[in-house]
Amino acid sequence: MASRLGIKAFLTFGAGWFANSAFNEYVGRKSKSPESLVIDGRIVDKRPALPLFGVVSAATPYDTSSGTDVASRVGQIMQFGFPSLDNIRSFDDYVLSYDRRNRVANWVFEHLTPDGVKHNEAVDRSKCDFKEDLSIHPYFRSTNDDYKGSGYDRGHLAAAGNHKGHQKHCEQTFLLSNMAPQVGRGFNRDSWNRLERHVRKLTKTHPNVYVCTGPLYLSQKEANGKSYVKYEVIGKNMVAVPTHFFKVVVAEDANKNFMMESYVMPNSVISDDTPLTSFMVKPELVEKLSGLLFFDRVSRDKLQFINGKKA
């Protein structure tokens, strides 16, 4: 089989390091391409082996029918700092950083207001389709096929229910760059959804709610005493299945005082009677685990509560 795939030389050292690895899966797929030639047991492309595309650095702007001044909306959403600056996409009502290695966002950032989350008859979620994000280079883009048969939901990071101001805002949350493979029953459709509703409800007492959401890939100690990160990858594009998800929330009340809440939930079936407070962790812990820095521009003397306790 190795020889048929043109990677015989690649395996001649015999230790089988690459057996069943991502290589074989990719090379196997590649070798079926009509553009590939196998010469002397090697794949040689007819076209030069360089990417055909430059670095895509921003999402193609949507048409302006949503009535949003995108630049100033981004300034509002991100006013307390960017968690990282890796592959940023600015949409009409949320901002995203894309992880090209894992084919899942690093984080999404939203600014919720009472108006933006309230029921709006003009917005019909059922008309929104899950779509590939064409602003992501095809090498790193997840597709609907990657999720098919995987057993995982296409779980929103920026929740559709947070973006009811315009049909376009809701539609943009259905881009696959905003999805992560999530356990469906017991997580995405249940406890994770409870957390999303809790965050939306904060707009009843806090006119401005900022929320950063993203995946985590956490290590476990194994029997040999060593720690390992282990996570599944699905589909031809090897979309990572996060082990956990985080939400870090900053909410501003009418007196311009702030509170912060910070959650980590495992991407697993969680019993509906588990209180959301049991998933609260210190924001610094999420920072260390994610490699991100949250809300570093929030004035610290304005922060009155962290996870429900006086700061």
Add this chain to the structure above:
Amino acid sequence: MASRLGIKAFLTFGAGWFANSAFNEYVGRKSKSPESLVIDGRIVDKRPALPLFGVVSAATPYDTSSGTDVASRVGQIMQFGFPSLDNIRSFDDYVLSYDRRNRVANWVFEHLTPDGVKHNEAVDRSKCDFKEDLSIHPYFRSTNDDYKGSGYDRGHLAAAGNHKGHQKHCEQTFLLSNMAPQVGRGFNRDSWNRLERHVRKLTKTHPNVYVCTGPLYLSQKEANGKSYVKYEVIGKNMVAVPTHFFKVVVAEDANKNFMMESYVMPNSVISDDTPLTSFMVKPELVEKLSGLLFFDRVSRDKLQFINGKKA
């Protein structure tokens, strides 16, 4: 133990999802800090739970005794494009993108010339010390302690032997941000070193050699038919142990024509008689696996050879 660590509430839902996880390791460490208080079974810091540091966006400049105009040197090294734009550090003679989640670089970029790699009596490698990179936020910084007792070498990504122009250039390659945990005997000290020497030797025929080096975290198919990424993490800072490493090289000859070579080697013991050519893979494959785009500004009609074959 959970209660002693102040994370009892965190575990009350009982499924033990976090047992032995990165949480416990971090929270355990945190709880020993004199700044932490445990109240009602929760850790409450005396200081506000926000990062004390903003995003560090560039390395602190070294003194100018190395005689390098850093800005123009960066322009030279990176003239064919950045593989990504995540946490870039520009040193006097190489450029690095740091992965804050894995505490290892995403990539390093070097520009080798015959002068830069030749023996220089003024440069003494034995006087170089492995040092923490203070330009990395302490949450995400690797330390010498992380490597101690791990069984892994502190393996250079930008090789010390490529930077013999000035003592400072050599010293800067010893920053821990330029290190990755590598298998010592059979890899770092042997076959990986053979590859580094091969790349240096290209300067004999090619006056300009550009090389991008970095880690990979590749998936394996398991007995259940599913694919998983699995890698060890070492030390208190959970520094990732890459499963593989890549090098992508572009070399320019005296006639300004280019050749490209692209390698992936497993982070394992490799027999010394394994030819380096057996690790050659198509550059696009490295791009897909790493989430990076290499040399996208190299003019394709100037590229004559890829992995030794006519392009």
